[in-house]
Amino acid sequence: MTDDDQLYQVAVRYYESGETQEQIAHAMHLTRWKVGRMLAEAREVGIVRIDVLHPRSRVRTLERSIRERFGLRDAIVVANGGGDDEQLRDRVAAAGADHLTEMRPVPRLIGVSWGRTLDRLAGGLAPGWATGVNVVQINGALSRSRQPTSAHSMASLIAHHGGGTATMLTAPAILEQESTRAVLENDRAVSDVLALATRADLFLFSPGSMGSDSVLVDSGQIDADDLARLARAGAVGDVLGRFIDAHGRIVDPGLNGRTLGLSLDVLRSATTSVALVSGKAKRAVCRAVVTSGLCDVLITDDQNAAHLLEES
Numbered sequence: 001m002t003d004d005d006q007l008y009q010v011a012v013r014y015y016e017s018g019e020t021q022e023q024i025a026h027a028m029h030l031t032r033w034k035v036g037r038m039l040a041e042a043r044e045v046g047i048v049r050i051d052v053l054h055p056r057s058r059v060r061t062l063e064r065s066i067r068e069r070f071g072l073r074d075a076i077v078v079a080n081g082g083g084d085d086e087q088l089r090d091r092v093a094a095a096g097a098d099h100l101t102e103m104r105p106v107p108r109l110i111g112v113s114w115g116r117t118l119d120r121l122a123g124g125l126a127p128g129w130a131t132g133v134n135v136v137q138i139n140g141a142l143s144r145s146r147q148p149t150s151a152h153s154m155a156s157l158i159a160h161h162g163g164g165t166a167t168m169l170t171a172p173a174i175l176e177q178e179s180t181r182a183v184l185e186n187d188r189a190v191s192d193v194l195a196l197a198t199r200a201d202l203f204l205f206s207p208g209s210m211g212s213d214s215v216l217v218d219s220g221q222i223d224a225d226d227l228a229r230l231a232r233a234g235a236v237g238d239v240l241g242r243f244i245d246a247h248g249r250i251v252d253p254g255l256n257g258r259t260l261g262l263s264l265d266v267l268r269s270a271t272t273s274v275a276l277v278s279g280k281a282k283r284a285v286c287r288a289v290v291t292s293g294l295c296d297v298l299i300t301d302d303q304n305a306a307h308l309l310e311e312s
Contacts, residue, residue, distance in 0.1 A: 004045075006028075007041060007042045055069070056239070058077060059305070060077075062302055065305075065309055070291065072290070072296050072297060073296040074296070076095050076099055076297075078092055078299075079091075079301075085279045085281075089278045091125075092299055092300060093117050094121075099299060100121070100125065103128070103202075106131075107200075108132065108133065109134050109200045110135050110136070110200060110201070111135075112137060112203075112204045113240050116206075121158075122157040122158045125161045129163075130163065131163040132162070132175065133159065133162030134166070135159040135164065135165075135167070136166070137151065138200070140172055140241070141173055169190065169197075169261070173221045174260070176258070181257065189258070194262065200270070203267055203273045205240060207282060208237050208241075208298075209282045210231050210237055210281075230251055233251045239290070239294055240261050242259050242264055244264070244285070244288055247291075248288050248290065248292020258277065274299065275290075277289070277300045278304070283304055283308075286304050
């Protein structure tokens with residue numbers, strides 16, 4: 001083994017495998033002092049590079065490539081920074097909050113979906129980020145589980161900090177019967193909200209993945225067996241609770257008929273539709289959203305952006 005090979009092995013064990021210097025020393029029959037010196041040398045000769053990134057660091061070259069390749073109005077790509085999925089979600093949400101704050105003219109009516117990323121976006125908006133901004137929910141969100149969703153508090157927070165009001169859609173995302181969905185959508189308490197939602201200047205949503213941490217499963221809208229069945233049918237994720245394939249097409253018309261909220265065609269015809277996507281689990285649905293016209297602004301991480309460009 002050459003000196004460089006040994007430096008590389010020590011660096012991999014420490015930085016990638018998470019072993020302590022003491023563990024490495026024991027495994028490689030070295031002293032702990034020697035391991036520490038080798039880690040320092042690995043940095044000096046360029047085997048290890050450490051980048052210190054601001055949480056809002058952006059990758060402008062990828063942004064430009066994404067805009068040009070997919071014909072988007074805008075693309076915002078944040079640097080991964082080596083964090084876990086939750087930290088990455090925070091970065092994308094913070095970028096979404098920044099984008100919303102910087103928009104000119106300021107949107108007067110914002111249509112919002114719900115989920116963990118939008119929760120964090122709302123929390124990242126400073127009080128007074130705008131004046132007179134009203135918010136309306138664009139799909140159902142009431143939970144069937146004992147754990148309530150934060151959809152209403154999220155919409156209220158965006159509106160409150162924007163000096164406006166929030167209009168809630170007090171119904172589940174997915175009903176048990178299509179006839180129930182039809183009755184609700186014909187009730188003025190729901191139909192008036194949906195009519196208002198179609199007039200939004202801006203739509204905000206974060207597509208859901210097919211993973212076990214799906215918010216639709218967590219909230220009791222569907223169960224894990226439903227998710228597995230949808231995956232077998234070709235679903236890559238959901239948008240507004242509507243499950244789509246790689247081409248942005250509805251996978252299960254029956255389930256779609258029980259889903260309450262705006263149709264995906266409203267997003268496709270919107271003046272501005274902003275999708276926030278983070279993490280490896282959402283790569284497939286990210287691609288489907290971008291290539292099928294469901295958004296014209298994408299906010300994502302650099303690994304998702306690079307994957308999009310490679311696949312296309």
